[in-house]
Amino acid sequence: MKKHRDLVSILKAKNLRLTPARRALIQYILDNKSKHISLKEIYEFLGIKVEGVNRSSVYRNIELLKKLDIIQELNLPNKGKCFQYVFDKDVHHFYICKxxxxxxxxxxxLFEKIEKALKDIHGFSKANLSMVFYGFCEKCKGH
Incomplete structure (x- = not known):
C-alpha cells in the first residue's frame, strides 16, 4: 500500500513541484482511498486546508494525478464527476448502473481476459487497464 511519501517521491522523480495544495490533495486522496470523492469535496477540503487555493489550481492538480494514474475519474449517476484512488490497486475498471x-x-x-485479447489481437501487452462500463445492474435491468 502506498503512503504519502511514496507518492511525493513519484512527483519529485518527475521534477514536479510539491506545492502545499498538491501535498494536501495527495494526503486527502490517501485518507479516502476506498471512497468516491466528489470534486466539491476536494475543493472544500483544500479550501480549508490550504490558504488561497483556487478552482483552477484544484483542477490542474486533479488532472496531474489522473495523468500519473494515481486517481481515476468516474461519472456516477446521481453524484456526477468523482474520483477514486487507483495507484496500487490491481484492477481499475468499474461497472456503474445508469x-x-x-x-x-x-x-x-476479466482484466486478465481483456489483457490477453489485447495481446492476441493487437500485440499489445502489459496494459494498465482503466475502464468504466455503464449499463444496468441486475436489479434495475427490468425497469
Whole structure:
C-alpha cells in the first residue's frame, strides 16, 4: 500500500513541484482511498486546508494525478464527476448502473481476459487497464 511519501517521491522523480495544495490533495486522496470523492469535496477540503487555493489550481492538480494514474475519474449517476484512488490497486475498471448509480469494481479475471485479447489481437501487452462500463445492474435491468 502506498503512503504519502511514496507518492511525493513519484512527483519529485518527475521534477514536479510539491506545492502545499498538491501535498494536501495527495494526503486527502490517501485518507479516502476506498471512497468516491466528489470534486466539491476536494475543493472544500483544500479550501480549508490550504490558504488561497483556487478552482483552477484544484483542477490542474486533479488532472496531474489522473495523468500519473494515481486517481481515476468516474461519472456516477446521481453524484456526477468523482474520483477514486487507483495507484496500487490491481484492477481499475468499474461497472456503474445508469439507473441506481451502484458502482462495482471489476474483477481480476476479466482484466486478465481483456489483457490477453489485447495481446492476441493487437500485440499489445502489459496494459494498465482503466475502464468504466455503464449499463444496468441486475436489479434495475427490468425497469
Amino acid at each position: 439507473t441506481c448509480g451502484k458502482a462495482s469494481r471489476g474483477n481480476k479475471e
